[in-house]
Amino acid sequence: MIKKAFVAMVIGFVLATVMHTLGQSASPQTAVGDSAKSAIVAAPAPAPAPAPAPALNSGDTAWMIVATALVMLMTLPGLALFYGGIAKRKDTLNVIAMSFVTFAIVSVLWVVYGYSLAFGTDVHGVIGNIQKFMMSGIKVDTLSTYQNTIPELIFVVFQLTFAAITVALASGAYIERMKFSAWILFSVLWLTFVYCPIAHWVWGNGFLAKLGALDFAGGTVVHINAGVAALVGALVMGKRKEMSLIPNNLVATVTGAGLLWFGWFGFNAGSALTASGLACAAFINTNTATAVAALSWMATEWYFNKKPTVLGLASGAVAGLVAITPAAGFVNVGGALIIGIVVGFVCYLMVAFVKAKLGYDDTLDAFGIHGIGGTIGALLTGFLADPSINAAGKGLFYGNPGQVKIQLIAIGSTIGYDAVVTFIIFMVIKAVVGLRVSPDEEMAGLDQTSHGERALGY
């Protein structure tokens, strides 16, 4: 009885939301504000009509400094706690160490050459050139060419935090069996040969940017990218000896999920690159999709498993954050609701049923949540992008069917390139240092065998 009423309620809610969103397409609501119209719309994308004399805007700059710090928080401690709490107690520190070391490695490589490869002057649409090696040519007062009201230096660090979390996300599929040295090597190689090119394609004036692919804050670049790498790595490495997923500390996991949600405001609203109405649209969409995805996951789980779990609420929220990422600065609130509902439902089915059927061991569901959630978000952006929110994006529901095709091309090229190159990287790592710890070390736990420590003492 309750179950039927519940399902009816959910269906009614979805229908009402869809009707409302479509209604808006017929009579577009007023734009979010003049600042949003004139602001850089697709983030990060080149300025369309440069203002007379580019000058630093202290409001934009202050916001970007704060947003950058918020995104940093997502990796450490956000993701580290989210992942560390779900892992086995004997592997917690190793899981945290993977996020930690990756943030440090990417921080160094990014200022040396990563930024230049991703955001340097375009070479044939596929990669940036190396002119900005070691930040050369970037002075204290140089303004970013991607947003000419903020210093390029803060744009560099903002993008650094994106690169770091993308690499760290993939670790969720590899934990409890991967050698720490193999992970370090993966971080270096994958950042260089997968993240930098794909970030360039979509955000650095590469071929997908020229094609008109919409990715506000990283559905393809961050989430599909990390998710596909997660799946390929999990398939190459094989299953763990103990396949269970019984969290050691859900309080840590929920703390991590909360920090991810909080930091994500910097990630998505910061991707406007301005302190503008567009940033606020991204902010409200982020919160809306996340909240409704947590509820949607909870409802689905309640229906299938008879209980609403706390891990389910946290997982649904993260799936919502993932899916709204490409859409945050393009859709209206109705669009955000649809994206959230769909992703909470589909990602639950993915991790609860499809993963078990296919049998791969993606330990923490990095593929199931980030790969699938990112794909849903990137695809739905092609349908739901509302030009009254952002003139740079017009989806199928607003009379531009071609956008869906462009989104599919962006999704397909990311998946294809990522899968092939990640596979090659894993083969190289296997040959150089090996991928997995010994079975004995795996059973004893990686905290003790890889680090000589334990998470909880007396």
Add this chain to the structure above:
Amino acid sequence: MKYIVAIVQPSRLEAVKEALSHIEVFRLTVTDVEGIGRQKGHTEVYRGHEYKINFVRKVKLEIAVDDKYVEPIIEAIAGSARTGKDGQIGDGKIFILPLEDVMRIRTRERGSEAL
């Protein structure tokens, strides 16, 4: 001297402690334990996958006493550790073991002096 070991439901710990303090027993050691017995385990669900948890949480009390206190103590525990009106499977057990000797570390007293 006897060494009394009682395994009880965590939810009854406060009541047992209360009953023991009524008969002026204030010295006991308490540990969180897990075990398998006639009470069935339970299932937990994480991301849609069900896991059977066989180990059930209990609390273990350990009390060292002179022989004359044994009966009142096990009466107090048995009277306070039952759940529901008539008790249920899983309410635990009391073990009474002979105790050879005791030493209080601070004074090096031995035997019942040290209890």
